[in-house]
Amino acid sequence: MPYVAPDVIVDEGAMAALFLDELAARIPGWEEQEGSIETQLAEAKGVLSATLATLLVDTAADAYLGFAERILGMVFQQATPAYAAATFSLADDAGYTVPAGTQVTVAAPDGSPVGFTVLGDHVAAAGTTTLGGVPVASIEAGAHTNGCSGPAILETGVVGVTGATITTSSGGADPETQQEFLDRATARARRLSAIPITAGDHAAAALDHPAAARALAVSLFDPASPTDPPDSPGHVTVWVVDEAGAPLPAAQRTEVKALLEPPGRVLNVQVHVEAPTVVAVNVVASVWPTDGFSAADAIAGATMAIRDYLDPARWGLETEAPGLWSTPDRAAERMVTDLGVAAAIRKASPAVAGVSSVTVNGGASVSLAGWATLPNAGTVTVTEAA
Helix, strand or coil, X not given: CCCCCCCCCCCHHHHHHHHHHHHHHHCCCXXXXXXXXXXXXXXXXXXXXXXXXXXXXXXXXXXXXXXXXXXXXXXXXXXXCXXXXXXXXXXXXXXXXXXXXXXXXXXXXXXXXXXXXXXXCEECCCCCCEEEEEEEEECCCCHHHCXXXXXXXXXXXXXXXXXXXXXXXXXXXXXXXXXXXXXXXXXXXXXXXXXCCCHHHHHHHHCCCCCCCEEEEEECCCCCCCCCCCCCCCEEEEEEEXXXXXXXXXXXXXXXXXXCCCCCCCCCCEEEEECCEEEEEEEEEXXXXXXXXXXXXXXXXXXXXXXXXXXXXXXXXXXXXXXXXXXXXXXXCCEECHHHHHHHHHHHCCCEEEEEEEEEHHHCCEECCCCCEEEEEEEEEEEECC
């Protein structure tokens, strides 16, 4: 199916005629008169309206070009040269070389000269007086370089070479026109499908649900029989959370699953939509206030910094793809530690001059093992350091 431009009138005369017809319909007894004010206004309006309509058509085409180039990754097809094989006549059988870049000229079907150049070095063995099968390409690109054949004029002097002929050239093509590119882009766009294929597709598709703010998908993972690394062909598991980082309720996870299993989806793929594991982290800390800040300021600032650090909505964000969940590094154990919390306090709160102590879960670091495990602040107790 070809690209179809917006159906608007771009002819100045047709635009003016519409204006005059509207005047006649609205004003009883009015008739068009050459040179009248109404006629001149109609002509001016026709020019303006046709110009605007043309801009609309061009803007729509530009927008579709951008879609094809930036979204579909398509590029204009450039002009290509024609190719042929040349046979060179030699002065004797002493053995000669026809070097790369040797140029010959041969007549096109319309009689115009077309230049060709030899591709690569070619050596005639001693005892032969011809060198055949030498690949040549047209110097210029385009369809006009096709159909060239017969005797050729040697443009480059080569020792021992007395003449040349080439077979019929073919393969030359003109550059793709904008309309041809738009037609090709339209055909490509019609083949696009919203059916998820890769794990990334499943994560992105899950975000179509209004309650889903972040998603992580892992291919080959079966929650009923988990392995590390995942090794369950035909399974894809997706974990989703809302804007607060909380797991979606079961009913909403069922709705997400329906989005990931549309009609026409890939067969033999079982999709699982799961709730992430949330681990409560209790923190006890003592801090010193910065000069100019009270102890209450430091305590409030540290408390907020801790809760922000442990906020599941901020944990594991994919900075380069908003809405997606950064796939955890399975080779490194992810932990919430005393030092990590202390660093978060110092970085986030200007009211805190220093951190005297931090204890996480009574002194035990918290492991966030698994594919989709998130922390959440439990009891946070902050006091002023003595």
